[in-house]
Amino acid sequence: MGAKRARQRSRSVREDWSAWLPNEMDSLFDATRGELESSNVILSISLDEALSFCEGDKFDCARESAPVFAELFDRLAGRLSLLIRTIRDHGSHFGTLPNVSPLSASNFRGATAQRISMLSGLLAKVVFSSRTRFFHKLSSLGDIIEELQKETCTIVSAVADGNHELTERAWRELEVLGYDLNTCMGETTVVLKSFFCALPAEELEPFRRKLLTLVPAPQAVETGLDRP
Secondary structure, three states: OHHHHHHHHOOOHHHHHHOOOOHHHHHHHHHHHHHHHHHHHHHHHHHHHHHHHHHOOOHHHHHHHHHHHHHHHHHHHHHHHHHHHHHHHHHHHHOOOOOOOOOOHHHOOOHHHHHHHHHHHHHHHHOOOHHHHHHHHHHHHHHHHHHHHHHHHHHHHHHOOOOHHHHHHHHHHHHHHHHHHHHHHHHHHHHHHHHHHHOOHHHHHHHHHHHHHHOOHHHHHHOOOOOO
């Protein structure tokens, strides 16, 4: 098992992304990825609608859209946090460690996300072992998501009593936060694929069970993920 993991960790993250997975792993990866992307699409639609309201001077409609956006934002953020926690807990318990690439501040637009990712990327390059680098990246992604949620909540609360100029500016800020959450989703999905590349077959079942809360029932049944 150790030799197997060593071989798989010798791949790059780029090679992991295009690597073949056994059918069960591939089904679980696709179902999990699909659920995250569905949540992100719904969030993007909500954002685009609110921005259209602002462009059409329908600021009352834009303000009314803010609580819905916040709920959808928290939904996606919560699922990402759960996935990150599941990967972290499994890797810590079983010692399964995938390839991992540092976070890059250039992939984010907001100041908070850029600051956390820049520090994480710098430390990953000069300090950490591969094990610590993996867990630190997960921790940094979790920190970014948590901060994005806090900023979103603050802005949405301000929108309720804001004037027209504040409402439009607030939605531009929410657009940046949505962009950065989408980046976190992409980073987490890449980590998940590399994690599956390093996951021994005998560890699939316990990992699968932890992920069932992310997979809708129809997909779980279709892919055989619901069996005991």
